[in-house]
Amino acid sequence: MPIELATAIHARSTLPPAIQGWEIYLQDQGNSIHTVKAFTADLRLLASYLPADQLVGSITTKDLDSFLDWMQNERGVPCSPKTFARRVTSIKSFFRWLQAAGAVLADPAERVLQKSVLSPLPDILTPEEIEKVLKVADRQRRGRKPDARTYTLVSLLLHTGVKKGECLALKTNHIDLEAPGGPLLFVRYSSPKNRYKERKILLPEEWVDAYEEYSEQYDLGEALFPWSPRRLEYLLEDLGREAGLKKQLSFLMCRWSCALHDMLNGMDENALRQKMGVSEIQWRELGMKLHQLRGDEQLALF
Numbered sequence: 001m002p003i004e005l006a007t008a009i010h011a012r013s014t015l016p017p018a019i020q021g022w023e024i025y026l027q028d029q030g031n032s033i034h035t036v037k038a039f040t041a042d043l044r045l046l047a048s049y050l051p052a053d054q055l056v057g058s059i060t061t062k063d064l065d066s067f068l069d070w071m072q073n074e075r076g077v078p079c080s081p082k083t084f085a086r087r088v089t090s091i092k093s094f095f096r097w098l099q100a101a102g103a104v105l106a107d108p109a110e111r112v113l114q115k116s117v118l119s120p121l122p123d124i125l126t127p128e129e130i131e132k133v134l135k136v137a138d139r140q141r142r143g144r145k146p147d148a149r150t151y152t153l154v155s156l157l158l159h160t161g162v163k164k165g166e167c168l169a170l171k172t173n174h175i176d177l178e179a180p181g182g183p184l185l186f187v188r189y190s191s192p193k194n195r196y197k198e199r200k201i202l203l204p205e206e207w208v209d210a211y212e213e214y215s216e217q218y219d220l221g222e223a224l225f226p227w228s229p230r231r232l233e234y235l236l237e238d239l240g241r242e243a244g245l246k247k248q249l250s251f252l253m254c255r256w257s258c259a260l261h262d263m264l265n266g267m268d269e270n271a272l273r274q275k276m277g278v279s280e281i282q283w284r285e286l287g288m289k290l291h292q293l294r295g296d297e298q299l300a301l302f
Contacts, residue, residue, distance in 0.1 A: 009056075010057075011056060011103060013057075015043070019040055022097055022098075023040045025097060026039060039090040042086065043091070045071070046067055046091065050063060056103060057105075059104075061109070064109055064112050068088065068112070088114050092112065095110075121292055122256045122289065122293075123253050124260055125253060132243040132245070136243045137239055138151055148210045148211075151214075153225060153236070155204075155210060157258070158258050159207060160275075161254075161259050161276055162185075163277075167225065167251065169188075170225065171222050171223060171224060183202070183207075184202060185202075185203055197278075199277055233250070236254075237249060237250075255276075256289075259290055264294060
């Protein structure tokens, strides 16, 4: 945190200037505008609940528990479990920041219970559906007017499990076809706070063949997939319809199908976590869902 903010915020500060300082800190850390907006809105709701002149150094765990109870049971505005969990996270992050800055001696949010919220299980592709999807994409690749773009995209998603945002950020120089251990995909991030998500993922030879055809058919330049997010989503949706899927093929569906495939085929869970680019905390929910999905689907996907 900048020195001027650290010295300006102290135990006798009220919440509004402290929240403003935290907002600047979140922005400096490279958080998205949506994250900053949501987190600061959560704290402004807390500020509206507490007395206007209450000092940050006087806020107690009891104050925070009362606020959370009011928000859930007395405010009269629906608060979903996911929103509630995010607001607890916002409060905890804010007071950890205040304590690290020396503005409060003890963290009143430390003893506030963090309730985990599991979202519904994601849709995945069955082995038969994956076969149909790849078959249709390969047919496009080898048709009268060969087009390897869709196969290159969907095969990459199913084999690497990269997220949509990661896929959109891929550059052609993130592909290393000459790596000693075999062709590699580098997943990279520009923000230092996301460096733990960076990773190298082995690429199958059949994907490399399609990629070489694709790179000859399109003038790629720097971006690996130089189209808008919506255009790529349409490609997947059209592919799913042509393959006769009853559900909408998406980036997320491919990611979860890849993860389940790797788990079913015995990949070490820590290696799988690293391949998916998630932290140990994020893995708790992701791993739990994969175990639930594995109970429904015991066959290998590829």
